[in-house]
Amino acid sequence: MSIEGVWYTRCPVPTAFSLAVEQGWIDDAVGEHGLVARSLSASSDPKVRQAHFDQNLSAFFRHGGNIPPLVARSRGVDVRVIGLSWAQIPQQLLTLPGSGIGSPEDLRGRRLSLPRRVNSSVDFVRATALRGYEKALASAGLTLDDVELVEVVVDRSFIAESTASTGERDSLWDAGYLTGFQREEAAALRDGTVDVVFASGGHAARLRAATGALVVIDVGAFDEWARNVNNGNPAALTVTGDLLDERPELVAGVLAAVIRAGRWAVDEPEAARPVLARESGVAVEDLDAAYSPAVAAQLDIDLSKARLAALADQANLLERHGFLDGPLDWDTFVDDRPLRAAREVLKRQLAAT
Structure with missing residues (x-):
């Protein structure tokens, strides 16, 4: 097939890909091959935007949560983790406050919110909550059988509430969208339908501010990497197989730009922080x-055994709960192969400077 342009997207979390977009390095890497790079936001077509989750678009990069690419691959989509x-x-x-829940031990018999996104092809929020609960309960010797999971139905689709922007580089997700990300769960917590809600990253910060909620446990603070696995860890940088097979040099160039951006952030954290905050929808x-x-120092890209093991552990959870096809x-x-090639590209670039 003939590839005429390259698409990309990134999740609303800190990534080196976002920094590479901001610096213009993704445009440069793709432009060297006579092609144009565009964010999914450049299209107003919902089917194109939906590729952020389904990944069923030609010549497409994505950097973000690992659940959508795992699900997409299980459905037969030729997506590769690079x-x-x-x-x-x-x-x-x-x-x-006042719930009587001060530690994981207090979760026994309590009602935990379990969202169900009925109009989303990949319900990564539900899977994320399940893993968070399992880890928290396990720390107290409990399991999901010891609590009541209360379904909170969300009929909004992610794409329907993506930004209206059609900017060539823009993210699909702006601060306005992210502010209301868990509004149904926040309402269930406030009206007493549930006792506990799971939230991560910027979503947790927003939910705490909006409801006055207290932290029962932060399972993301566990020391062992294996206990920190969830949708965002490890974040997956993926590319569709058609682009990798037809234009491996282009893929290596884009990956080199992302690695370069991660290294730049280590050296220039104060310049990187505003971009990371904007991309994550927080001040x-x-x-x-x-x-x-x-x-800003945590954006490096690799395929280490530990990170691959974490990705496999996430796949096991998804399979166990019926998310994989x-x-x-x-x-x-x-x-x-692209990572090895990208490192060689960077060596040549550094030697030329």
């Missing part, structure tokens, strides 16, 4: 609380 990143993300169980002043004071062929799902 890098993984790991920024610290708070993963908090929240409850209102710069709230970035530390929403993520970590060290977030079929088995994953890890030998073809993860491809380390």
